[in-house]
Amino acid sequence: MRYFNNPEAFMKLMASMQSGIVATLTIFFATLIFSIPLGMVIALLRMNRRRIISLPVSLYILVMRGTPLMLQIFAIYFAIPMLTGTNLNRMTATILAFSLNYAAYFAEIFRGGIMAIPVGQHEACQVLGFTKTQTFFHVVLPQVVKRVLLPVSNEVITLVKDTSLANIIAVGELFRAAKNEASRTASVEPLFVAGLFYLLMNGVVTLVFSYLTRRMDYYKD
Amino acid sequence: MLQAINVHKSFGETGVLKGVSVRVSRGEVVAIIGRSGSGKSTLLRCMNNLETVDGGEIRIGGEALVSPGPDGKPVYKKDGELRALMLKMGMVFQDYNLFPHYSVLRNLTAPQMLVLKRSAKEAREKAMALLAKVGLEEKANEYPCNLSGGQCQRVAIARALCMDPEILCFDEPTSALDPQLTQEVLSVIRALAEEKRTMVVVTHEMNFARDVADRVIYMENGLVVEDGPAQEVLGANRSEAIRAFAGEANY
Numbered sequence: 001m002r003y004f005n006n007p008e009a010f011m012k013l014m015a016s017m018q019s020g021i022v023a024t025l026t027i028f029f030a031t032l033i034f035s036i037p038l039g040m041v042i043a044l045l046r047m048n049r050r051r052i053i054s055l056p057v058s059l060y061i062l063v064m065r066g067t068p069l070m071l072q073i074f075a076i077y078f079a080i081p082m083l084t085g086t087n088l089n090r091m092t093a094t095i096l097a098f099s100l101n102y103a104a105y106f107a108e109i110f111r112g113g114i115m116a117i118p119v120g121q122h123e124a125c126q127v128l129g130f131t132k133t134q135t136f137f138h139v140v141l142p143q144v145v146k147r148v149l150l151p152v153s154n155e156v157i158t159l160v161k162d163t164s165l166a167n168i169i170a171v172g173e174l175f176r177a178a179k180n181e182a183s184r185t186a187s188v189e190p191l192f193v194a195g196l197f198y199l200l201m202n203g204v205v206t207l208v209f210s211y212l213t214r215r216m217d218y219y220k221d
Numbered sequence: 222m223l224q225a226i227n228v229h230k231s232f233g234e235t236g237v238l239k240g241v242s243v244r245v246s247r248g249e250v251v252a253i254i255g256r257s258g259s260g261k262s263t264l265l266r267c268m269n270n271l272e273t274v275d276g277g278e279i280r281i282g283g284e285a286l287v288s289p290g291p292d293g294k295p296v297y298k299k300d301g302e303l304r305a306l307m308l309k310m311g312m313v314f315q316d317y318n319l320f321p322h323y324s325v326l327r328n329l330t331a332p333q334m335l336v337l338k339r340s341a342k343e344a345r346e347k348a349m350a351l352l353a354k355v356g357l358e359e360k361a362n363e364y365p366c367n368l369s370g371g372q373c374q375r376v377a378i379a380r381a382l383c384m385d386p387e388i389l390c391f392d393e394p395t396s397a398l399d400p401q402l403t404q405e406v407l408s409v410i411r412a413l414a415e416e417k418r419t420m421v422v423v424t425h426e427m428n429f430a431r432d433v434a435d436r437v438i439y440m441e442n443g444l445v446v447e448d449g450p451a452q453e454v455l456g457a458n459r460s461e462a463i464r465a466f467a468g469e470a471n472y
C-alpha cells in the first residue's frame with residue numbers, strides 16, 4: 001500500500017485528484033442544467049401532432065439513445081470543428097454531448113409522465129378557461145414532476161458514472177486523474193479512491209431524491 | 222340561453238348525434254336521460270366545446286359557438302372570443318377532475334386568479350363562500366385525495382361556481398358514488414335549482430330528474446325522442462319508450 005497507510009501521501013493524492021473532481025462535478029451539474037429543460041422541450045416537440053415536427057424528433061431520440069455516448073462525444077469533439085471551422089474546447093464538447101444525449105433520455109421520461117396525466121385534468125382546465133400555457137405550467141408540470149422523480153433519479157445516478165466517459169477525449173475528470181495517478185505510481189489505490197468518490201456522489205444523489213420524493217408526498221393521485 | 226340546433230357528431234363511422242336540437246331557457250333545469258351510448262355525454266361535451274361537431278349549430282346566450290359556414294361545414298368562433306364565450310359555461314364531470322396537487326381551497330382560487338384575474342383575497346372570499354354553500358368549509362385545506370367521492374364532487378361543483386358560469390352542466394355527477402353520497406351531491410344540485418340557476422344535468426337518477434328538473438329530454442340512438450315538462454315525460458302518462466327505459470333504470 002502506498003497511500004492508505006500514509007496520511008501525507010494520501011493528502012497528496014487527494015490534491016492531485018482535486019481538479020479531476022472539479023471537472024467531474026462540472027460535467028455533472030452542467031449536464032443536468034442543460035439536459036432537463038432541453039428534455040422537456042424535446043418531449044413536447046415529440047408529442048406535437050404535426051408529423052413534420054414529431055418525426056425528426058423521434059429520429060433524434062433514436063440516434064441519441066441508440067448509439068454509444070462515447071461515440072457521440074467523439075463525434076461532437078471532432079465533427080463540429082470540421083463542420084464549423086471553430087475549435088471546440090474539450091470540456092465544452094463533453095458538456096454538449098452529455099446534454100444532448102441525456103436530454104433524449106429525459107425527454108422520453110417526461111413524455112411518459114405527461115401522457116400519464118389523465119385527460120380529465122386537461123378537460124377540467126379547458127372548461128375553467130385556462131390557456132394551454134396555464135394548463136401546462138400550473139396543472140400538468142407539477143403532477144409530472146411527482147410522477148417522473150423515480151425514473152429521473154435512475155438517470156442521474158447513471159450520469160454520475162457516465163462522466164468518466166469524458167476521459168476518452170482527454171478531459172481531466174476524476175477517472176482520468178485517478179488512472180494517471182495509478183499508472184504513475186503503479187498502484188490501484190487511486191482507482192479505488194475514484195470509485196469511492198462516485199459512490200459518495202450517488203449517495204448524495206439518492207438522499208436528494210428521497211428528500212424530493214418526501215416533499216411530493218403531500219398528495220396522492 | 223343555450224341552444225343546439227340539428228347537431229351531428231360521429232366518431233369515425235358511427236354516428237353518435239344524428240341531428241339533435243335542444244333548447245335551454247334562462248333559469249331552467251333540464252335533465253337529459255337515456256340509455257348508455259345514446260349520446261348524452263357527447264351532446265354535453267359538444268356544448269362545452271370538449272368535442273367538435275360535424276354539423277349543426279350551438280348557441281350560448283345568443284352567440285354562436287359554432288354555426289354552419291357557407292359550405293355547410295361547421296365554423297367555430299375564433300380563439301380569443303371562443304374562450305370568453307366558453308366562460309359562460311361551467312361543467313361538472315362524473316369523476317370530478319379536481320387538481321390533486323392543489324388543496325381544496327387552491328382548486329377554487331387558482332382558476333379565478335389565473336382566468337378571471339381576481340385578486341387572491343377576492344378569490345379566497347368567493348371560494349370560502351362557495352365551500353360553505355356545499356358544506357365543506359372545514360375541508361378547505363385538505364387535499365382531494367383525503368376526501369370522499371361525494372365531497373370531491375361537491376368541491377368540483379363549488380369550483381365550477383367560482384367562475385360564475387351562466388349555465389352549469391353536469392355529466393352524471395353521481396354515477397361514481399354510492400347511494401348515500403349520491404344524496405349529498407343531489408341535494409347541492411337541488412339547492413342550485415331553487416336559486417333558479419340554468420342547469421343541464423345528464424343523469425340516471427330518475428326520481429331526481431322528475432323532482433328537480435323543469436324539463437326532461439330523453440335520448441335514444443343519437444336522437445332526442447322526447448322533450449317536455451318533467452311531469453309529462455316521467456309522470457303517470459309516460460310513453461312506452463320511457464316505460465321501457467325506466468324499467469331498466471332505477472326508477
Ligand SMILES: Nc1ncnc2c1ncn2[C@@H]1O[C@H](COP(=O)(O)OP(=O)(O)OP(=O)(O)O)[C@@H](O)[C@H]1O
Binds near residue numbers: 232256257264
Ligand atoms: N371519443 C370517442 N371515440 C369513439 N367513440 C366514442 C367516443 N366517445 C363516445 N363514443 C361512442 O359514442 C357513443 C355515445 O357515447 P356517449 O358517451 O355520448 O353516451 P352516453 O349516452 O353518455 O352513455 P353513458 O350513459 O354510458 O354515459 C357510444 O357508442 C360511445 O362508444
Ligand SMILES: [Mg+2]
Binds near residue numbers: 261262263392393
Ligand atoms: Mg355519458
